[in-house]
Amino acid sequence: MGNLPGIVITGASGRMGQMLLRTVLASDKCRLAGAVERTGNPWVGRDVGEMLGGQHVGVTVTDDALEAFAKAQAVIDFTAPAATVEFAALAAQARAVHVIGTTGLEAEHLAKIAAAARHAVIVRAGNMSLGVNLLVKLTQKVAEALDADWDVEIVEAHHNKKIDAPSGTALMLGEAAAEGRGVSLAQMRESGRDGITGARAHGAIGFSAIRGGDIVGEHDVIFAGAGERVILRHVATDRGIFARGALRAAIWGQNKSPGEYDMIDVLGL
Numbered sequence: 001m002g003n004l005p006g007i008v009i010t011g012a013s014g015r016m017g018q019m020l021l022r023t024v025l026a027s028d029k030c031r032l033a034g035a036v037e038r039t040g041n042p043w044v045g046r047d048v049g050e051m052l053g054g055q056h057v058g059v060t061v062t063d064d065a066l067e068a069f070a071k072a073q074a075v076i077d078f079t080a081p082a083a084t085v086e087f088a089a090l091a092a093q094a095r096a097v098h099v100i101g102t103t104g105l106e107a108e109h110l111a112k113i114a115a116a117a118r119h120a121v122i123v124r125a126g127n128m129s130l131g132v133n134l135l136v137k138l139t140q141k142v143a144e145a146l147d148a149d150w151d152v153e154i155v156e157a158h159h160n161k162k163i164d165a166p167s168g169t170a171l172m173l174g175e176a177a178a179e180g181r182g183v184s185l186a187q188m189r190e191s192g193r194d195g196i197t198g199a200r201a202h203g204a205i206g207f208s209a210i211r212g213g214d215i216v217g218e219h220d221v222i223f224a225g226a227g228e229r230v231i232l233r234h235v236a237t238d239r240g241i242f243a244r245g246a247l248r249a250a251i252w253g254q255n256k257s258p259g260e261y262d263m264i265d266v267l268g269l
């Protein structure tokens with residue numbers, strides 16, 4: 001047990017935090033080394049098992065991230081951009097692998113994460129599931145095969161508590177389509193159409209977001225041509241797929257050289 005990699009979960013009380021805690025506790029490949037929440041969160045000071053509605057597991061939720069990270073080999077972090085940037089610096093200080101699932105990261109956050117990755121292993125992906133990462137590769141392949149007369153539209157649907165759009169996954173798929181076509185997503189991206197928008201720009205990569213109920217996550221990549229459409233789709237029905245991917249990344253990252261990696265690296269796709 002002592003030799004298994006110790007994992008800390010940040011944002012422990014969140015939707016993904018709770019799923020990650022359950023996944024780590026059920027795994028025989030790692031052990032739960034800590035759980036972090038921010039100061040004032042009602043989980044701080046309580047036993048993880050109790051907060052998950054079961055038996056005590058002997059791990060108390062803390063708001064001292066550095067102290068928790070120092071005792072661990074990996075940190076799995078599905079929180080919010082400001083928190084993730086802070087955790088990246090602390091995980092690097094503790095030389096712990098930092099697995100980042102947080103989405104909505106802007107250029108300023110990405111620059112700080114890249115700086116932390118000079119000293120530690122960071123695995124970051126807007127979607128940690130096997131299925132979506134396979135879809136990313138397929139999207140790139142299809143975009144390579146079809147010319148820009150095929151309009152690319154990415155449609156995503158998520159639960160009504162999601163705070164960022166387009167989703168991290170949609171952006172990964174958009175990047176893959178752009179790469180397949182040999183263009184820059186920043187230049188071709190078209191989102192949030194409303195009103196008299198004018199005709200669609202040739203070669204644009206469009207994004208639409210649906211928010212409602214408890215949708216876990218659904219993504220369509222539509223290649224719309226003249227007289228036919230190719231649609232690539234992924235439907236998530238259980239957050240366990242993200243947690244299992246993140247755990248795999250945390251274990252994969254042990255003994256790797258410092259740097260930034262993604263799930264395509266982890267899965268060897």
Ligand SMILES: NC(=O)C1=CN([C@@H]2O[C@H](COP(=O)(O)OP(=O)(O)OC[C@H]3O[C@@H](n4cnc5c(N)ncnc54)[C@H](OP(=O)(O)O)[C@@H]3O)[C@@H](O)[C@H]2O)C=CC1
Binds near residue numbers: 083100103
């Ligand atoms: N890459 C992937 O595969 C996936 C990524 N995600 C992403 O993961 C993130 C979290 O999603 P979800 O679990 O649904 O969100 P929740 O809102 O349920 O959970 C977020 C957690 O992070 C904590 N948190 C937020 N800000 C801070 C901070 N500044 N310091 C410390 N803790 C903080 C929250 O604490 P508090 O409640 O106190 O605010 C909460 O516990 C999102 O960015 C989402 O898009 C989600 C699923 C899959």
Ligand SMILES: O=C(O)C1=N[C@H](C(=O)O)C[C@H](O)C1
Binds near residue numbers: 126
């Ligand atoms: O916030 C979510 O829930 C999810 N976020 C990720 C994203 O932004 O793509 C992954 C998944 O779709 C669920």
